[in-house]
Amino acid sequence: MPRLTARERRDRYQREYAFQKRHGKSFFPHAVFHDTIVSLIVVGIIMGMSILWWAQFEPVPLEPGVERAGGILGPAYEGRADPGVEAYDPKPEWYFFFLFELLRIFKTPELLIVGSVIIPTVWMVLLIGWPFIDRNPDRRLSRRPVALAVGVCVPIVLLTLTFYGSKAPGAGGAASQAPGAAAFAGGACSTCHAFADAGSAGNVGPSLTDNAVDYDLAYDLIANGKGGMPAFSGTYSEDEMKCLAGYVATHSGAPAGEKGPEAATAAEVYPAACETAGGLFAGGGAAATGD
Amino acid sequence: MSTLLPPPSEIARMPADWVEERSGLLSIGKYMLFRNVPKDISWLQTLGSALMTVFILQATTGVLLAMYYQPDPNTAWNTIAFITNDATLGWLVRGMHKWGSSIMVVLLFLHMGRTFLFGAYKYPREMTWITGAIIFILVMAMSFTGYLLVFDERAYWATVVGVNINGTAPILGPALSYILMVGPEISTHTLSRFYALHMLALPGAIGGLIALHLWLVIRLGVTSPPWSRMKVTEGDV
Numbered sequence: 252m253p254r255l256t257a258r259e260r261r262d263r264y265q266r267e268y269a270f271q272k273r274h275g276k277s278f279f280p281h282a283v284f285h286d287t288i289v290s291l292i293v294v295g296i297i298m299g300m301s302i303l304w305w306a307q308f309e310p311v312p313l314e315p316g317v318e319r320a321g322g323i324l325g326p327a328y329e330g331r332a333d334p335g336v337e338a339y340d341p342k343p344e345w346y347f348f349f350l351f352e353l354l355r356i357f358k359t360p361e362l363l364i365v366g367s368v369i370i371p372t373v374w375m376v377l378l379i380g381w382p383f384i385d386r387n388p389d390r391r392l393s394r395r396p397v398a399l400a401v402g403v404c405v406p407i408v409l410l411t412l413t414f415y416g417s418k419a420p421g422a423g424g425a426a427s428q429a430p431g432a433a434a435f436a437g438g439a440c441s442t443c444h445a446f447a448d449a450g451s452a453g454n455v456g457p458s459l460t461d462n463a464v465d466y467d468l469a470y471d472l473i474a475n476g477k478g479g480m481p482a483f484s485g486t487y488s489e490d491e492m493k494c495l496a497g498y499v500a501t502h503s504g505a506p507a508g509e510k511g512p513e514a515a516t517a518a519e520v521y522p523a524a525c526e527t528a529g530g531l532f533a534g535g536g537a538a539a540t541g542d
Numbered sequence: 543m544s545t546l547l548p549p550p551s552e553i554a555r556m557p558a559d560w561v562e563e564r565s566g567l568l569s570i571g572k573y574m575l576f577r578n579v580p581k582d583i584s585w586l587q588t589l590g591s592a593l594m595t596v597f598i599l600q601a602t603t604g605v606l607l608a609m610y611y612q613p614d615p616n617t618a619w620n621t622i623a624f625i626t627n628d629a630t631l632g633w634l635v636r637g638m639h640k641w642g643s644s645i646m647v648v649l650l651f652l653h654m655g656r657t658f659l660f661g662a663y664k665y666p667r668e669m670t671w672i673t674g675a676i677i678f679i680l681v682m683a684m685s686f687t688g689y690l691l692v693f694d695e696r697a698y699w700a701t702v703v704g705v706n707i708n709g710t711a712p713i714l715g716p717a718l719s720y721i722l723m724v725g726p727e728i729s730t731h732t733l734s735r736f737y738a739l740h741m742l743a744l745p746g747a748i749g750g751l752i753a754l755h756l757w758l759v760i761r762l763g764v765t766s767p768p769w770s771r772m773k774v775t776e777g778d779v
Contacts, residue, residue, distance in 0.1 A: 277576050305633045332698030
């Protein structure tokens with residue numbers, strides 16, 4: 252077959268489509284009939300899921316502000332949002348799991364931007380610009396090896412990331428008796444940071460088991476936040492932040508129960524600040540189990 | 543005396559004729575319904591219309607939810623509990639909105655996969671793909687902004703992390719996070735900002751893009767599957 256110019260190829264497609272249309276069928280009622288059936292099935296599925304969700308609700312709790320539990324489709328709603336107090340595993344909705352997993356892969360501060368910005372941006376540009384990237388005029392999959400490879404790989408990558416994202420671990424319980432450990436494990440910190448001493452397995456932010464942080468940096472991060480980490484100066488008091496920073500500086504970069512290389516930087520305030528802060532901050536592991 | 547009234551069949555047509563003469567809407571409707579499509583189109587090509595059905599469902603249940611919901615950190619959670627526990631069929635309206643969003647994302651992926659496999663984004667339908675891709679991104683933004691509104695623990699923390707991730711982007715990132723949250727942390731203003739985006743700006747944009755997408759589909763026609771045997775032969779044109 253002679254090689255066609257782009258203009259000729261376009262004209263040829265228009266001729267062919269005009270032919271298919273001329274020998275086609277009317278949109279109404281033929282296509283509308285199929286569309287209606289599929290739409291009804293979809294609405295049926297949505298109603299079915301809503302009814303299944305509702306049918307497994309537990310009775311409304313008597314206490315205000317607490318979760319109303321449900322069955323396999325999850326609770327009616329969880330407890331009222333209470334910033335900074337509860338340990339919480341911040342899982343996104345399932346269709347953001349792939350992004351969540353990307354962030355777990357690129358979790359060091361230097362690489363975070365790859366998962367959070369670069370890959371999603373590249374992905375969106377490829378998505379929108381795809382008709383200009385794939386210039387192969389053929390529509391049959393057997394003649395579109397590159398598109399076929401992309402069409403197979405992208406769903407596999409997305410499904411894999413979604414699967415692992417759904418299995419991402421949440422917060423753990425306190426293991427250490429050190430002052431501040433219970434507050435770390437019971438507060439927002441354990442949501443994101445793995446920290447062997449506090450028994451926490453969060454995986455969103457950098458691991459404190461692997462990275463030693465000195466007192467000043469820890470205090471600054473807790474108070475002011477950085478990158479994906481929220482600022483806690485509005486949530487915790489001065490002493491509470493000093494206690495947490497002191498605890499992190501003393502035990503980060505070491506296995507559970509051992510002091511880390513930056514322990515000396517916290518000597519002035521820790522554990523004194525924890526005593527002043529009181530409550531969960533003063534106690535060891537016992538306070539955490541009582542929580 | 544001659545008859546003053548035209549025959550009944552003509553009277554019945556008068557309202558329609560009145561509208562048609564002034565707006566041409568009936569011809570547009572006829573053009574949309576009675577256009578030809580290739581005769582070998584497949585069941586896979588019903589996903590777009592199913593998505594529009596879900597969009598209409600989301601809009602309808604969304605309006606009903608907005609009648610009870612208050613975007614204020616002190617009362618948002620209570621109004622959600624009220625809708626779920628006390629309002630007549632509130633659980634159904636909220637349930638359909640909640641599960642409808644998940645189904646919408648699934649259908650979007652399937653619809654996009656179908657378009658991809660059929661090569662339906664190729665000439666002359668490139669713009670249809672581009673509008674669809676933008677709709678896809680906006681729907682993801684819809685679900686992100688909607689997630690916070692329940693204002694339970696999951697909603698709160700997922701949004702904190704989401705917005706902060708946004709903040710890791712260079713240059714614009716921190717500013718964007720600040721704009722999204724209206725300050726350094728989630729507050730009353732954050733909730734009403736997310737609510738305004740979720741129920742006004744984003745659905746408006748999506749609705750407009752759907753209209754454009756649909757116009758392109760009608761103008762350019764539905765593709766026949768790549769395995770179609772309906773090929774033009776010499777002498778047939």
